Amino acid sequence: MRDWWKQWLTNLGWSQSLLLGTLDIVLVLALTYMILIIISERRTLWMVRGFIILMLASALSGRLGLPLLSFVLEKLVIGCAVAMAVALQSEFRRFLEQLGRGEFRQLFQPDRLAIPKSDSVIDEIVEAVKELSKNRIGALLILETTGQIDERDFSVPGVKLNAEVSKELIQTIFQPKTLLHDGATLIRGSRLVSSGIILPLSGRTASRQLGTRHRAAMGITERVENCICVVVSEETGSISLAERGTLNRPLTIKKLKESLEEALLSPTVDREAVAPGVLSFVRQIGGKTLGLVSRLLRLPSTASRDKK
Numbered sequence: 001m002r003d004w005w006k007q008w009l010t011n012l013g014w015s016q017s018l019l020l021g022t023l024d025i026v027l028v029l030a031l032t033y034m035i036l037i038i039i040s041e042r043r044t045l046w047m048v049r050g051f052i053i054l055m056l057a058s059a060l061s062g063r064l065g066l067p068l069l070s071f072v073l074e075k076l077v078i079g080c081a082v083a084m085a086v087a088l089q090s091e092f093r094r095f096l097e098q099l100g101r102g103e104f105r106q107l108f109q110p111d112r113l114a115i116p117k118s119d120s121v122i123d124e125i126v127e128a129v130k131e132l133s134k135n136r137i138g139a140l141l142i143l144e145t146t147g148q149i150d151e152r153d154f155s156v157p158g159v160k161l162n163a164e165v166s167k168e169l170i171q172t173i174f175q176p177k178t179l180l181h182d183g184a185t186l187i188r189g190s191r192l193v194s195s196g197i198i199l200p201l202s203g204r205t206a207s208r209q210l211g212t213r214h215r216a217a218m219g220i221t222e223r224v225e226n227c228i229c230v231v232v233s234e235e236t237g238s239i240s241l242a243e244r245g246t247l248n249r250p251l252t253i254k255k256l257k258e259s260l261e262e263a264l265l266s267p268t269v270d271r272e273a274v275a276p277g278v279l280s281f282v283r284q285i286g287g288k289t290l291g292l293v294s295r296l297l298r299l300p301s302t303a304s305r306d307k308k
Contacts, residue, residue: 051080088225094150121165121190122264126257128170129232129239133253138234139174140184140213142197145263147226148188154220158183158197165192174232184216184229202245210247211235217242228263230256 058073085092125141132139142149151157159180163169165187173195174181183196202218217229222245229242231249240249241259251259 047084051077051084054080089223121187122257122260124165124167125170125187125230125260126253128167129230129256130253131167131171132174132232133237133239136234136237137171137174137176137232138181138211138213139170139230139232140199140217141170141230142184142186142199142220143228143230143260143264144186144188145226145228149186149224149227153200153224154197155200156183156196156198158186158194160194161192162194163192165190184213184220204245214240214242214247214249218245218247221245228260230260 054073054077058070058077061070061073125143129139129141169192170185172178173185180196184199185195186193186197199216200219200223201212201215202222204218204222211233213231213233217231217240221227221229221242225244231240231242231247232238233240238250239253239256240247241251241256242248243263248259
């Protein structure tokens with residue numbers, strides 16, 4: 001029995017270091033998965049991938065004893081972290097809020113957006129924009145792409161509607177004599193969520209031909225990446241599409257429909273393909289690691305029984 005305790009104490013330090021190393025890897029994988037959940041667009045995921053590669057290179061250079069390279073990579077990682085925090089401020093703010101409220105389960109669950117399964121909703125939007133443009137009625141539509149927009153990103157949230165999207169309703173909202181025509185209208189999937197929303201204006205220098213609606217569309221897409229804005233000019237009737245702070249104008253009805261189909265229908269495939277795959281990978285590694293650790297912890301007792 002005394003020999004068994006000596007052998008167990010001898011292997012305790014090695015087992016403890018193995019457990020701590022395993023815990024370190026599992027926590028890093030969990031943090032990576034949470035970041036993938038927060039960031040919903042594959043284009044942005046390439047930036048996260050490059051950041052992770054820089055972190056690994058910095059850690060490897062420290063292990064290899066390359067002080068100058070390690071110093072440069074460490075400063076580069078810090079600079080990239082600050083740049084990412086600025087570029088993804090809305091996503092990181094949501095992450096910190098959920099963390100502060102203790103909503104740990106939501107951190108590992110991707111937000112599922114009710115994207116229309118067919119082109120019916122897009123057709124309704126396009127037909128409404130076509131009529132508004134023809135009659136030179138100003139309009140501003142916010143369409144969510146890969147996740148829900150936090151209402152705190154709006155200057156004024158607007159009036160809740162929660163109605164089915166239809167071209168008649170959209171045209172009615174933006175009629176000049178209605179109370180909600182001056183603000184923006186938010187569309188989430190196949191539902192018209194709210195209207196009369198006041199958006200923050202863009203700080204960029206824009207053409208004098210662009211009105212308040214265009215600057216508001218640029219402002220909200222600068223601040224929130226998971227949305228696009230359709231703008232109809234009240235003066236000329238021209239159609240514009242704002243995405244990531246960039247305004248594409250003027251657009252034809254055909255080009256508008258193609259842009260909406262690309263923005264609303266294609267990202268769902270990328271979103272579903274990233275996070276669940278990482279989760280299954282983490283589960284597999286966690287199961288194999290726990291099995292290996294349990295077998296290693298049983299080795300001392302097995303060896304002592306064999307000696308007896």
